[in-house]
Structure formats: C-alpha cells, structure tokens
Amino acid sequence: MQIYNTMTRKKEELVPLVPGQISMYACGPTVYNYFHIGNARPFIVFDTLRRYLEYRGYHVRFVQNFTDIDDKMIRRANEEGTTVKELGERFIKEYYQDADALGVRRATVNPRATEHINEIIRLVQTLIEKGHAYATPDGDVYFSVRSFPGYGKLSGQNIDDLENGARVDPDEAKRDPLDFALWKAEKPGEPSWDSPWGKGRPGWHIECSAMSMSILGETFDIHGGGQDLIFPHHENEIAQSEAATGRPFARYWMHNGYINVDNQKMSKSLGNFFTVREIAQEFDLEAVRMFMLCVQYRNPVNFSRELIQQAESALERLHTAKERLAEAQTAPAETEEDAAFSAQLDEFKTRFCDAMDDDLNTADALGVLFDFARSSNTFVSEPRGKATLEKARALYGELTGVLGLLQHEKSEEFPREALTLLEERQTARKAKNFSRADAIRDELKDMGYAVEDTANGPKLKKL
C-alpha cells in the first residue's frame, strides 16, 4: 500500500517496522466540549485506515489519546463550576457517543494525558539531562529548539524564518522565542502534579510524545492528525522524542485536509463550526461518514447540509442494494451467469483494494462499490445460485465494512398501527380499491413511512 508521507512529501510504500504489524497513533480530542465536524474527519479517516489495514491482514495497534489537561480544559472547568477531572470524564463519554454513531471503532488504547504524568516527567527529565531542555527559576521547563538540528523537517520550515515570525510572551522566561513549554509551573486554582521542578502540569506537545512512545515504543509506524497539527505540534513531538531517544520517532506522517465552510476552514476560533451532536439531530451520522469518504482524505472538503443530503441519498442506494442482495431468491443450481458474476466479484474486490492501496482513495473505492451495487441489483432480479449469492453477500459486507458503512441495520421495527394499515392497504389493493389503498399510503406517509411494493410483498420504509 502506498501512503503519502508528509515528511518526504511523497507517496511511499508502507513497510511496517515489524512485518505483519502496524503501530499507529492519531492525535485525539481535547475533551472540553463536544467535537465538531472538522474534528470528526481525522477520527473517520484513521478509523478507516485502521479497518483497511486489518482487512489486509495486519495486526494493528491503534492509539488515540484524550488530552484531558490543558488551558482550555481549565478555563472551561472554571466556567462550568466543575473540576477538570469531571469535565474530562463527561466529554470522554460524549466523545464516545458521537464517535460510535459515526461508525468509529474504539482504538486499541485511548490513553489520557493525566494517566501518563510519570512518563511525561521522565521524558522531560531525560531532555534536561541531555541538554535539550532547561528549567526556569519559576518552575517552567522549556525545550530548546536550537539544540535539535532537525527542527523544521516535517513542516519544511527554516528555523531562522520561524524566528522572525515568532511571538514572544513577555511573561515567559524563554532563552529563545522558539522554545516551547514542556512543563508549566502551577498557577493558583489549577490542577497540578509534583515534579522535580515543583508542582505543575505538562505542556501539550509532550503529552503525545510520552503517550505514543510509552505504548507503541520509541519508533512506530504511522502518526496521524489534521494538517493544522503539522506545525507546531507534530514538529515539536519529533524534536522532543528524537532528542530524547536518539532514534527516529514516527516513520510515516499522515495528515488529513480540512473541512471548510464556504471555503474557509471550520474552526472553533472562526466560530463557523457545527458540532457532530447538533448535526446528529438532523441526520443519521452514517451520512456524515459517507460525506467524508466521498473525498480523498488529503483534499479539503466543504461542509453544508445540502452535501450531507447528497451523501444520504447515495448511502440509501448502498443500503437498498444490500437489502436486495439479502432478500434475493435462490435458484436450484449454479449457472454460467453465476460463474460470470462470481468473476465480476473478484474484480470488484481487486479494484476496491487498488483504490485503497493508493493512499486510501476512498472516493475511488466508493465508485467500485456503486458499480458493485448496480451489477448486484441486476443480478438478483431473478433467482440465483446459492453459493454465488453468499459470496456476493459476504464480499459486499466486507467492503462496506472496511469503509465503516452499513454497519447497523436501519431500524425495522414499525409500530403495530402502521403494520395494520399496511395490511389494510394490501386488502384494498386485492379488491382493486385503489383509491382506498392510496389514501392509506398517504396516511402512512404522514406517519413517516413510505410503502414499497416489492416482489416479496409490500414493505415499509422509514422516511
């Protein structure tokens, strides 16, 4: 499989450190609020990558952290009159609720920064010992950017250019404007932990280094996140980690593009964001996943309700094909047409994998799935061989499953009232009382159900 590596700015063959295994880390949410559609993209992208790698037979260890201690957490907790810990607990739960609905599987491990304070302190200590970091009299610890020769290699930034644009906060006792905090001394009312430099809390960048390396090792395969993390977050992670261990940190860096609103990046600071929670009130979140997968992950994509509706309609087509395949009639024997379709199935699988192998081209892979759906819809218009049908069902399930789609059945529980009406309508139809039948259909429509007359009899469908 080829993946685009931000470090080399090229597509590269993915060759795992340990054959047959992939270790990957993706930056997770800061749990101070509901996450928005833009935040959801990396969750969906890296979940899809993980699913595909597993489909290809890799044993994947996938780590996605929760940042549960930082400035935003503290501010929000104060506003809410709660503790940072309680705030974190709450929004971790909320995260899971939304992520589950988006079809995002639980990571192998979801470490929390506050559960890795010891590792963080050890890492900071190592950096001080090796001369890459220094403590100030106030009890802050900074990373010395100029002590790490490779600084800027991920973002393509020249250290002197950065220097010119760097901001200096007069409160900070940095030796160099580019230096960044590894450890922040306690301020009144803030959560803190004991450390060799006095009470304090970790800086943001060091959390990810400590968590990723303590779980996946000093060198691991893939590190992912949104493009806005390239600088400074990931650049800083590399500097800290490689300065501390003297070994390469992540081997492949993957970054997803933004979700835009009217061509502008969806972000908290611009205020042009939609939380996943609020969109969930209008749409099945599976449509949001579909919407994201319609675009290759590195490209930006505009968000709008209209586009979610388009994705919803497209998804409906995929659902229908699955149902038709499930309900297909079985023929007494396999025929040549079965054999031909079976061969086509093999092609779909190959084409699907070719698309995914090309830097996770989900848009192309979806194209294959729609071709599959069309062929399958035609194929099941008459009874077919059992073995072929089963092969088709299995493959369709596998491939949609790799994309995390069609994972939950649309709720097929209809109220007794609606089912009674459906029966009445059928009786009326048999009696050729079509005006009565149509009246009932309208009635059902008002209740939120569509009626479809299929070869297997009438069916209800949620609108």
Place this chain on the structure above:
RNA sequence: GGCGCCAUAGCCAAGCGGUAAGGCAGAGGUCUGCAAAACCUUCAUCCCCGGUCCGAUUCCGGGUGGCGCCUCCA
C-alpha cells in the same frame, strides 16, 4: 515575508501522458393499478496563456482565482 495546497458537468468527486470512474440532481424509457425501488438511455473536453511531446485534463513555465500553516486549533 517563509512554507504549502487547490481549480474536472447544475452540485459533489475520482482520474494525472493516449481523447474524461462514480454519486446527487435533471430528462426520456422499462417495470408497477398508480407510486416507490430497481434497470436501460441521456447529461463535460477538464480556469487562462505559453512550452515539451506523435499526443496533455494529466509534465514544465507564467498568469488568474480560491485556501491553509507560520499563534490555540483535527
């Protein structure tokens, strides 16, 4: 100022050297009591100007128009 991305039909979006996948919407048709679903047909020459090449949407150069990072941000 430094670094980088993007421009394909009404909308979304693949392709990236040999005359444009797929989806949504639209049009016509088949099926249906009528619908719905499904199926068939139909719907683009790829921002502009140069260059390379037998041949460019695809490579190179220059424009134009969007966007991002360099500060918390997925």
